[in-house]
Amino acid sequence: MTIGVLGAGQLGRMLALAGYPLGLDFLFLDREAGTPAHQVAPSLLGSFTDPALLGQLAERCSVITFDWENVPSEALDQLEARAKIAPPRVALATAQDRLLEKALFAQLRIPTNRTQAVDSHADLQRAVRDIGLPAVLKTRRLGYDGKGQQVLRKAADIDKAWRELGGVPLLYELHVPFDYEVSAIAVRGQRGEFAMYPLNRNLHKDGILRLTRAPWKSPTLEAAARRYLRKVMDHFDYVGVLTIEFFVCRGRLLANEMAPRVHNSGHWTIEGAVTSQFENHLRAIAGLPLGSTAARGHSAMLNLIGSMPAQQALLAEPGLHLHDYGKAARPGRKLGHLTIVEATARAADIRAARLLRRIESRKI
Amino acid sequence: MTIGVLGAGQLGRMLALAGYPLGLDFLFLDREAGTPAHQVAPSLLGSFTDPALLGQLAERCSVITFDWENVPSEALDQLEARAKIAPPRVALATAQDRLLEKALFAQLRIPTNRTQAVDSHADLQRAVRDIGLPAVLKTRRLGYDGKGQQVLRKAADIDKAWRELGGVPLLYELHVPFDYEVSAIAVRGQRGEFAMYPLNRNLHKDGILRLTRAPWKSPTLEAAARRYLRKVMDHFDYVGVLTIEFFVCRGRLLANEMAPRVHNSGHWTIEGAVTSQFENHLRAIAGLPLGSTAARGHSAMLNLIGSMPAQQALLAEPGLHLHDYGKAARPGRKLGHLTIVEATARAADIRAARLLRRIESRKI
Numbered sequence: 001m002t003i004g005v006l007g008a009g010q011l012g013r014m015l016a017l018a019g020y021p022l023g024l025d026f027l028f029l030d031r032e033a034g035t036p037a038h039q040v041a042p043s044l045l046g047s048f049t050d051p052a053l054l055g056q057l058a059e060r061c062s063v064i065t066f067d068w069e070n071v072p073s074e075a076l077d078q079l080e081a082r083a084k085i086a087p088p089r090v091a092l093a094t095a096q097d098r099l100l101e102k103a104l105f106a107q108l109r110i111p112t113n114r115t116q117a118v119d120s121h122a123d124l125q126r127a128v129r130d131i132g133l134p135a136v137l138k139t140r141r142l143g144y145d146g147k148g149q150q151v152l153r154k155a156a157d158i159d160k161a162w163r164e165l166g167g168v169p170l171l172y173e174l175h176v177p178f179d180y181e182v183s184a185i186a187v188r189g190q191r192g193e194f195a196m197y198p199l200n201r202n203l204h205k206d207g208i209l210r211l212t213r214a215p216w217k218s219p220t221l222e223a224a225a226r227r228y229l230r231k232v233m234d235h236f237d238y239v240g241v242l243t244i245e246f247f248v249c250r251g252r253l254l255a256n257e258m259a260p261r262v263h264n265s266g267h268w269t270i271e272g273a274v275t276s277q278f279e280n281h282l283r284a285i286a287g288l289p290l291g292s293t294a295a296r297g298h299s300a301m302l303n304l305i306g307s308m309p310a311q312q313a314l315l316a317e318p319g320l321h322l323h324d325y326g327k328a329a330r331p332g333r334k335l336g337h338l339t340i341v342e343a344t345a346r347a348a349d350i351r352a353a354r355l356l357r358r359i360e361s362r363k364i
Numbered sequence: 365m366t367i368g369v370l371g372a373g374q375l376g377r378m379l380a381l382a383g384y385p386l387g388l389d390f391l392f393l394d395r396e397a398g399t400p401a402h403q404v405a406p407s408l409l410g411s412f413t414d415p416a417l418l419g420q421l422a423e424r425c426s427v428i429t430f431d432w433e434n435v436p437s438e439a440l441d442q443l444e445a446r447a448k449i450a451p452p453r454v455a456l457a458t459a460q461d462r463l464l465e466k467a468l469f470a471q472l473r474i475p476t477n478r479t480q481a482v483d484s485h486a487d488l489q490r491a492v493r494d495i496g497l498p499a500v501l502k503t504r505r506l507g508y509d510g511k512g513q514q515v516l517r518k519a520a521d522i523d524k525a526w527r528e529l530g531g532v533p534l535l536y537e538l539h540v541p542f543d544y545e546v547s548a549i550a551v552r553g554q555r556g557e558f559a560m561y562p563l564n565r566n567l568h569k570d571g572i573l574r575l576t577r578a579p580w581k582s583p584t585l586e587a588a589a590r591r592y593l594r595k596v597m598d599h600f601d602y603v604g605v606l607t608i609e610f611f612v613c614r615g616r617l618l619a620n621e622m623a624p625r626v627h628n629s630g631h632w633t634i635e636g637a638v639t640s641q642f643e644n645h646l647r648a649i650a651g652l653p654l655g656s657t658a659a660r661g662h663s664a665m666l667n668l669i670g671s672m673p674a675q676q677a678l679l680a681e682p683g684l685h686l687h688d689y690g691k692a693a694r695p696g697r698k699l700g701h702l703t704i705v706e707a708t709a710r711a712a713d714i715r716a717a718r719l720l721r722r723i724e725s726r727k728i
Contacts, residue, residue: 017381020404023675023688023700040384040404274683274705289680296660311387316653319638324387336387341638341660 001286002027004061004083005037006048006075010325010334011262011278012037012067014270018278024286027060029053036325037067048075058082063285065240069095069260070142086285087240091260094236098140098171098257105255108231112255113247118170121162127172128158137161140169149207151175176254178247182216183265184225185243187280188233190287195280196226197273197293200265202245208332211352212265212301214272217345221246224253232258241266241281264303264334271321271339272299297341300352302359304336309364314338317355317364365650366391368425368447369401370412370439374689374698375626375642376401376431378634382642388650391424393417400689401431412439422446427649429604433459433624434506450649451604455624458600462504462535462621469619472595476619477611482534485526491536492522501525504533513571515539540618542611546580547629548589549607551644552597554651559644560590561637561657564629566609572696575716576629576665578636581709585610588617596622605630605645628667628698635685635703636663661705664716666723668700673728678702681719681728 001024005012008030016026016037028035028043037043044053049072057064063084069092076089094100098115105112116127118137128135133155139148150161181204186196198215199222225246233242243263246253266277275283275291283290307329314322317340324336338355342348358364365388369376372394380390380401392399392407401407408417413436421428427448433456440453458464462479469476480491482501492499497519503512514525545568550560562579563586589610597606607627610617630641639647639655647654671693678686681704688700702719706712722728 013384017384020377020381020690021685021687022679023686023690025403039389283679288675291679292683294683311652315386315647315655319656319658321385322387323385326384326387 001025001062002060003282003286004029004057004064005067006030006057006064006071007067008035008037008041008043009067010036010327010336013040013325014267014276014278014323015065015067015262015282016041018270018276019282022279022282022286022288024282027057029057036327039326048072049078051078054078055082065281065285066092066261087238087242087260088236091236091238091242095258095260096141098138099169101258102171102173104232104235108228108235110228110231110255111253113176114174116172118172121158121166124158124162124166124170124172128152128155131172131174134175136173136175137165138171138173139165140171176247176249178249178254180248181245181256182218182221182225182248182253183212183243183245183263184222184229185241185263185266185269185277186226186229186233187241187277187284187290187293188238189284189290190239192234192237193290194230194233195290195293196222196229197266197269197277198222198295199225200268202265206332208303208305208334209264210303210305211356212268212299213345213348213352214268214299214301215295215345220251221248221253228253228255240284241277264337265301267323267337268299268301268339269293270323272296272301272341297343298345298348299339299341300348300355302338302352302356303334304338304359305334306331308335309359309362313364320355365389365426366424367646367650368393368421368428369431370394370421370428370435371431372399372401372405372407373431374400374691374700377404377689378631378640378642378687379429379431379626379646380405382634382640383646386643386646386650386652388646391421393421400691403690412436413442415442418442419446429645429649430456430625451602451606451624452600455600455602455606459622459624460505462502463533465622466535466537468596468599472592472599474592474595474619475617477540478538480536482536485522485530488522488526488530488534488536492516492519495536495538498539500537500539501529502535502537503529504535540611540613542613542618544612545609545620546582546585546589546612546617547576547607547609547627548586548593549605549627549630549633549641550590550593550597551605551641551648551654551657552602553648553654554603556598556601557654558594558597559654559657560586560593561630561633561641562586562659563589564632566629570696572667572669572698573628574667574669575720576632576663577709577712577716578632578663578665579659579709584615585612585617592617592619604648605641628701629665631687631701632663632665632703633657634687636660636665636705661707662709662712663703663705664712664719666702666716666720667698668702668723669698670695672699673723673726677728684719 008028013036026041201216203211372392377400390405565580567575
């Protein structure tokens, strides 16, 4: 069975590496050669909306999935009649627009922070009045890793925020003081089977995920997350892996955003869970039984951002698992990640903190 | 860094899948397209002794290794002056000839069963007289998975055995009644660093490995195996992974044969050890620090031979890890393997026995 993938980044690369042992083949589509996935699997090169390339993809693949959420809807329009697409494109469309996403959370009674659509300077002034400050003004579409966001702390910030972002559909969100961030990753199969991984606790820096620890043990939060993911996935009759990021505010979850795909905060599952998120995504979209989402030990995952530490020093760390995405270094770019698995959460925390310090001070 | 690999079978495939996360690239050489490794990595197609192809391999690769031991020595003659080869070719030459292998064991005082070279019918009669019966007559070269072997139980078997195998250099080996078989897999780095995996206990059927359980806990046997592997690897100034298969006879190890490469009995290390044998082989030959060989839980590995069980039924088994090599089915052919990892040796044994029964009776 050949799996088609729109986008050939590191998520696609890790999908292919998880899928080969299942006997799956892959065909990627991306704009340029030499992408992380193209280094390990065949790739069609060209525009995401090229009818000839999409035709090839539809013809050669049993099911088509994506490794990023900004896939143009024209591509899916063309594919829809000719190929099976998973996860469902309505889930993708919802995740592509922060307003639809928030509306869905509200509709399904999943707690989220207060938001309002902003299409004009007057809308922004009204939102500041209605919802209050501090808040974040975000583009409704195409933002990621903290890009396309402006923080407003006082009324005087309105003009600057509007100058930076105005002109495209925006969303105004109350900034809720949160204690920490977690994410929940679940997989749903073609017959509605559902399995969720243990919660991840995430540390962001400059809008980019830096460190994930899992399992984050909190039975109450986990039960709530399970309820919310199940609601969203059942709503879409979802097939594949879905992630929701939450703020934790005084012991309650507030849904922040969802990703209709495998997620950076789930990379620890490669070594730290019985079945990785990548394998489970593939099992789901290929119509195979889901694998166990149970954790193996206590994991910490660190992103390698902007530059790669020296491999000799990294691999000298006992039990460290390196994942190099094969990308050229560039400031702010995710080039790879590390995972360590320890017997206790405390041991994983201590090692992760030490590794993070050594990497940030360039001692590795 | 690009790793060149002579032979593109399932071992090569698993090397590539283990090497991509380290940021390594691969280039294989094999006679035909569509091999297990070629499905996941670029491959040069043609004869192992083609000067142009070997030239390309030497030019494009930092180090050249092999995924089988029957690489023609002409290929290595051509490569030697132009490329780094690991493991060392003298280890390969020794493993290619059962007589040299036995002589090495004797030289290093590693216990092995009594053997004698046989090049004529008269030699065979003499060997039966000198060494006794029952015994096994084997080709000195090119045998694997029980091929090229004849068992002699009585003097009357001499003629038949000679008819079947005579004409090529042979080896006569006393058949020692053994209690069971184990194998030991170790890795040695470029600066002489050495690490051994826990012992594997192996079950063969019709000369082909069927089931491996690891770790096989026996401190005495493990200490002896460690001594023997260290001796062999130091002798060759070895770089990479090496395997020795042993018979266990009344609590003692008898070396049976060695393989200068990753080994079927080490496939459990993908999920069942901190660092897989494939990753450690690559770390060694690429000059990187070795990874931990510690076990994670208790593993059982089953070979899938001749035909593939239905994937739906297999993957419905909780916690089962499937490795499909992407090969066409053919009687006696290794098409893939399964690994399960359990918290106790007993649980792994019970599950493995049940899985083996179900696969052999085609209930899966």
